[in-house]
Amino acid sequence: MLTRAIAAGASAQIRNMATVGGNLLQRTRCAYFYDTDGSRCNKRSPGEGCDAIDGFNRYHAILGASSACVAVHPSDMCVALAALEAIVHLRGTSGERKIALNDLHRLPEDRPDLETALEPGELITAVELPPPNPAARSTYRKVRDRSSYAFALVSVAATLELDGNTIADARLALGGVGTKPWRARRAEETLRRKPATEDTFLAAADAELADARTLKGNAFKVELARRTITAVLQELTEGAYS
Secondary structure (H helix, E strand, O other), rough: OOHEEEEEEEOOHHHHHHHHHHOOOOOOOOOHHHHHOOOOOOOOOOOOOOOOOOOOOHHHHHHHOOOOOOOOOOHHHHHHHHOOOOOEEEEEEEEEEEEHHHHHHHOOOOOOOEEEEOOOOOOOEEEOOOOOOEEEEEEEEOOOOOOOOOOEEEEEEEEEEEEEEEEEEEEEEEEEOEEOOOOHHHHHHOOOEEEOOOHHHHHHHHHHHHOOOOOOOOOOHHHHHHHHHHHHHHHOOOOOOO
16 A cells, blocks of 8 residues: 555656655645745635635545635655554654654644644654554555646545455545545444445445535545545455455
8 A cells, every 4th residue: 555655656756855754744736825926825824815715626625624725635655654544753852752644734724824733843753654464455546637747636545354245444544635634534434344345335435525525626526536435445355245
């Protein structure tokens, strides 16, 4: 899962120059955020407004957005790390601490300029991955407008542990749809202790997307995410059900 997520990000040249900490802390690729001359952006200038809400928003979030910001988090690697329940090690003037990757990034709410839980002066010193379960299967799938050097419209990181035809455990995270790397906890709960069937997968996707809030240009992401989640789960359970 993690290997595929990293390989799906950016270009080979950028990946060779990138760092893990830089990937975790990268900022949104919203065009309005970068247009400093003519666009309003609450993430860049709090209280200014958000032109993306009524503008070109094909690439923007359907989960975790607020009236202040709909910018999507751009990372591929962070989506896999969220599903893997990574722990981020921090060091600052007050000493060292650890934080779950799922708690590192903040929802925008009314302060989209505050993007992470890092305190002033803190540095990321390590990212810890819990030991994987040898019985689990995992993968990462990225759906995008072109096959290389493009950000996700929808991505899914998933790991499943099967007990015969039953899903013993599941962890999912979504990219391209959330204002942060989106841990799909409703989908996980829907999957656990259920038969590995297409109906189960669709129910899990629907549970996670029930609160999706769409804009004029990104409503297609709901069905695209639904189909991608289902396809990924089918891939991971191939041969486990008929």
